[in-house]
Amino acid sequence: MRRTDGTSEARGTGTEPGRPRTDKPALWLWSQYLLDAAAWVVAILLALVLRYELIVNDINAEGVVVFCAAAVVAQLFVGLSFALYRGRYSFGSFHEAKLLVIVTVIVSVLLVLISVAFFTVIEIPRSIGIIAFPFACIFLASTRYLKRMYVESKARPGENAQRTLIYGAGFLGNSLVSRMMQDPESPYFPVGLIDDDPAKKHLRLATVPVLGRLEDLPEVVARTRPSVLVIAFSDVEAATVRRVSDLVAGLNIKVLVLPPLREMLDAGSGLSDFREVAVEDLIGRRPVDIHADEVSGYITGRRVLVTGAGGSIGSELCRQLAGFHPAELIMLDRDETGLQTTQISLTGRGLLTGRDTVLADIRDADTLLNIFEDRRPEVVFHAAALKHVSLLEQYPEEAWKTNVQGTVNVLRAAAAAGVTNFVNISTDKAADPTSVLGHSKRVAEKVTAWHAASTGQKYVSVRFGNVIGSRGSMLPLFTEQIRSGGPVTVTDPEVTRFFMTIPEACQLVVQAGAIGRGGEVLILDMGEPVKILDVAQRMIAMSGKEVPIVFTGLRPGEKLHEDLVGVDENDSRPLHPKISHTPVAPLDPARLDLQEWKNRGSFTAVAQAGFPKTPQGRALS
Structure with a gap:
């Protein structure tokens, strides 16, 4: 399956979110260096103007040229030393921002040392390196941020992508939104998020806003007109799935869930491996952990x-x-x-x-x-x-x-x-x-x-x-009855099963x-225990069909509750x-005797009476 971050695990392209897609990555990196060099020149000029209080006639033009050249060379060597121009980090990321500050600090220190050592030659005040530092940081970060915004705007899903709501603005929801927005081939286009945390009321993830709580889902659906809702929780509780299913009933929205966390961590599985809600999700069964x-x-x-x-x-x-x-x-x-x-x-x-x-x-x-x-x-x-x-x-x-x-x-x-x-x-x-x-x-x-x-x-x-799913079990029977148009047969409205x-x-x-x-x-x-009637009703709702339910009554030997x-x-x-x-x-086993059972009448009657007894009068069960 194609991942929503635009990469293909089978092909191993190595493309990362935020990194420009190009056949010539070196061109992007060197163009970034030229922008950084220009940023230092602008930062130094601005620092000089502020230092001389806009009296530009006092500035030594030849010294400024030498000082700017030193800054450009220092940025190159320090940047290469820290792999800033070797593609180590995707641009605009927090990791690159931290590295950018470190590189800028070192370059600023070098400029201060140069201004101290060669002041009599270039006549550049010793404070210029310090004053230029914050401006350089802002300009270097701004070029990267603008470039990232440009790349991400080009990477948005196409017009044919399905409008998608995401329930959950946590880590998984953030990852899903980012990957959807960065892949032009993504089949999903996020139009909003739903989250029950009041602190996230005004939150935006990759420009996608949190539009309300789960109870506001019908109103949000009316505003955003989505065709898909993704529940962005791993190992989501069955009660949550049932609540979401009830809220979107009749709204013509397909509900998708993520696989359990252990499957997402397996090789070949990713955040894009959505699947439709299954009966297991509604019932809420989760495998026990084997030692x-x-x-x-x-x-x-x-x-x-x-x-x-x-x-x-x-x-x-x-x-x-x-x-x-x-x-x-x-x-x-x-x-x-x-x-x-x-x-x-x-x-x-x-x-x-x-x-x-x-x-x-x-x-x-x-x-x-x-x-x-x-x-x-x-x-x-x-x-x-x-x-x-x-x-x-x-x-x-x-x-x-x-x-x-x-x-x-x-x-x-x-x-x-x-x-x-x-x-x-x-x-x-x-x-x-x-x-x-x-x-x-x-x-x-x-x-x-x-x-x-x-x-x-x-x-x-x-x-x-x-x-669930075993041959002859109730759920495959319901599935076949729904497929054939019904009716779906339930023994009793109150019957429950594990x-x-x-x-x-x-x-x-x-x-x-x-x-x-x-x-x-x-x-x-x-x-x-789960009510069989609830399961039947939800399976019918998931099918999108109008199928009647018929109550047949408990059969001989059946319990209302197990x-x-x-x-x-x-x-x-x-x-x-x-x-x-x-x-x-x-x-x-030597005490088991079929003839004794037969001598006591029908097996159904014996079962209801409490099972056959041996000639000594001791019950066998």
Whole structure:
């Protein structure tokens, strides 16, 4: 992407803001020296006139010529010594101004010494060098400032640039305005700034004024007629994005945001890499910080296996794990197309001929055991699962086969192969479960805790909420419904959910393997729950379409509000401020019996009653 300061990172032109664009930079530098020399001549003449109180007849003309020549030569040598004429600084900058003062002081001192040493010859008063100093500073700075104004006036964006408002007159806002105004090819022309700081009420940045506060946005838009509004904050809060979106609703303005600060600091990213507001910005999810040294310690150089590697979470997990350079990354899934897609994202090829992809079903215990004994993984991430609440309410036996028995199969194979780190991916629906999905994942957490106790290894579970962008999740469904003209279906006007991004979910999973203690469930602090109705309304507003919303009612097994931590669970955060640790009561897999469930009636009824019990009368969840 072309940067708004007029440079191209790919080409590496080296052009800097404020520096004249020319194929002959030496010509500009020497012309600047000639202007500086003339400035000294004028400064000396003005100092002489003032010193002699306008009686010019008393001035020694020959001595003045010699004195001016000395000043011109001194400016040249001192300026070259300090690289003033070698293009070290862009002209008109603060760095050049500081250097300019230093050079002028030295030249003035030399002139004083010359007038003292050769007074009898040139008859120039010793005070002339001192009197000329402030005038020289002003004249030297003025020529540079005028030249900068001329260059910047030529570098303004063209007529086709979009009129742009910038929210935020801080460092980023100042940088954006400067770069936009200095690039004639910039697609954005700043017409004003918005800032909530009262002290910036009369501020101007590169001639662009602060026109008001955020609450004045509709009035400012009416005055300036912009087509784009840029939010000039890195890691902007979701509440701010929502407020801006609400204020510009119906004004036909496109809202752009900057990428997170960590992305802006990466190579190839700049202040010009705007993007349109996404649902993630409105929801406000921000990835947790991984302690790379802890993570790499248990992944780097070890054999790592991921189940469900073809899914949304599994594939992103594989991509993140590959960055820690495991000795071998084994991707297991029963979906051959998903496996191929993940392999392509990692290697650029989808031949499916290597040992990195394994086609298998976690329901097949014997096959899993053979695979684990053959490949001998040391770290396992268990992402394979069935996850749709409504579908599993209709087919609860499938939840048993995959989420319960499939997890047991993976755990037994891992224990047999000597796996030291095992991370089971769970869901917030396992906290005080009311659905078949929630109960099946709750049992998976308990049998994982049992294997942690029996093996003495670090076997943990990770629990998080709705993952933005994962296959079958709510947001892609809303996107498709809006694209097709609606209606958008929402279960209840008051229903809320916790959200996180796919990268954030995978970061938590990887982090859990490093900081989790055997038998624990780790839970990410996902902030405040978000109303689904608000998300649907904002997505519709962002699309610019008129799409109706239909309320379908809560489906069997669904909660109005999800919980992250159950009523009987602890919420301690001993190692990471955003990750809770809670112990799980272990459950011996030998006590699981499908026939017992069947004998007690339908799975939906059992789920609502609190899950099946063993013949001894002890609850399994």
